[in-house]
Amino acid sequence: MGTSRCGTVAIVGRPNVGKSTLLNALLGQKLAATTHKPQTTRRTLRGVVNHGDAQVVLVDTPGLHPPKRGLHAFMIRQALDAARDVDVLAFVTEASTRGIHKDDDLVLRQLEREGALTRPMVLVLNKVDKLKDKGQLLPLLKTWSERGQFKALVPISAQKKKSLGPLLDELARHLPEAPPMFPGDTLTDASARDICGELIREKVMLELRQEIPYRAAVVVEEFDEARRANETKPLVRIAAVIHVEKDSQKAVVVGKKGERVKAIGQRARAELETLLGCQVMLELFVRVEPDWTTSEHGLKKLGYVRPA
Numbered sequence: 001m002g003t004s005r006c007g008t009v010a011i012v013g014r015p016n017v018g019k020s021t022l023l024n025a026l027l028g029q030k031l032a033a034t035t036h037k038p039q040t041t042r043r044t045l046r047g048v049v050n051h052g053d054a055q056v057v058l059v060d061t062p063g064l065h066p067p068k069r070g071l072h073a074f075m076i077r078q079a080l081d082a083a084r085d086v087d088v089l090a091f092v093t094e095a096s097t098r099g100i101h102k103d104d105d106l107v108l109r110q111l112e113r114e115g116a117l118t119r120p121m122v123l124v125l126n127k128v129d130k131l132k133d134k135g136q137l138l139p140l141l142k143t144w145s146e147r148g149q150f151k152a153l154v155p156i157s158a159q160k161k162k163s164l165g166p167l168l169d170e171l172a173r174h175l176p177e178a179p180p181m182f183p184g185d186t187l188t189d190a191s192a193r194d195i196c197g198e199l200i201r202e203k204v205m206l207e208l209r210q211e212i213p214y215r216a217a218v219v220v221e222e223f224d225e226a227r228r229a230n231e232t233k234p235l236v237r238i239a240a241v242i243h244v245e246k247d248s249q250k251a252v253v254v255g256k257k258g259e260r261v262k263a264i265g266q267r268a269r270a271e272l273e274t275l276l277g278c279q280v281m282l283e284l285f286v287r288v289e290p291d292w293t294t295s296e297h298g299l300k301k302l303g304y305v306r307p308a
């Protein structure tokens, strides 16, 4: 028997590099919203992976970007608070032939200011599947390793689930010796209700263009599991509200004869049925919450508050 290890790992990096895809891949189940659009993740989400003698508690975080106000400030705080609180950092970036992205340096400076760079840090070079030739990795690995900031550099593909074992080995190695924090079968400490809200929001982001994805929030108002254990026809009934900032945005989300919100609902229902493993009855409503992304009152009302 080896010594058991357990600790927390924050998955950090600039937007859109594949942090949430990585969390889902490591868990072997989709819990986090992922889209091709930057700034998809808005709050931290914990996922638990048991790997050999280690329990790795992963924390997905919003992509770091220059500080702004309102919702952006909340998102950045979520990521920085997580980075400061964990045992190890998994710094995710893209394996690109163009070398180190200037925004990676910006993120590293943000983490440094927060005092988070004292943690062991593993560099995760994601999306290696996009490289035409694996030889292109060598100069990139060299440039990053010259920084001397990282305990290890691990090229992976979160999407193709490549090299996830070696990445977990590397993360687990730097965790403290400790008994597991969660029972062996725990996947997350987030509620099914909150995860459903996030996956509905993912579909809103995918169905809509331009500004609206960034002005929409989803609040699950009813999550009725009374018939989930029903033997013949298990069912969960969910009612959720998509909040936007203006009447004009509401009109777009609803769509002609309600067809846009119907499409969002259909896609979301399929995803939620996979997640919950039963039939889902989903009702969606669209409401206007003026200026919620910039007003303290609005942010609080829609659940974007920092825990005390």
Ligand SMILES: Nc1nc2c(ncn2[C@@H]2O[C@H](COP(=O)(O)OP(=O)(O)OP(=O)(O)O)[C@@H](O)[C@H]2O)c(=O)[nH]1
Pocket (backbone or CB within 6 Å): 014, 015, 016, 017, 018, 019, 020, 021, 022, 033, 034, 035, 036, 037, 038, 039, 040, 041, 042, 061, 062, 063, 064, 126, 127, 128, 129, 130, 156, 157, 158, 159, 160
């Ligand atoms: N080709 C390729 N695409 C990937 C890989 N991992 C993630 N992606 C894609 O990259 C995009 C962004 O993925 P996300 O997981 O949402 O990225 P994120 O870092 O969580 O983004 P934010 O939450 O906005 O910070 C999506 O279109 C993913 O499908 C990968 O290994 N290879």
Ligand SMILES: [Mg+2]
Pocket (backbone or CB within 6 Å): 019, 020, 021, 033, 034, 040, 041, 061, 062, 063
């Ligand atoms: Mg994300």
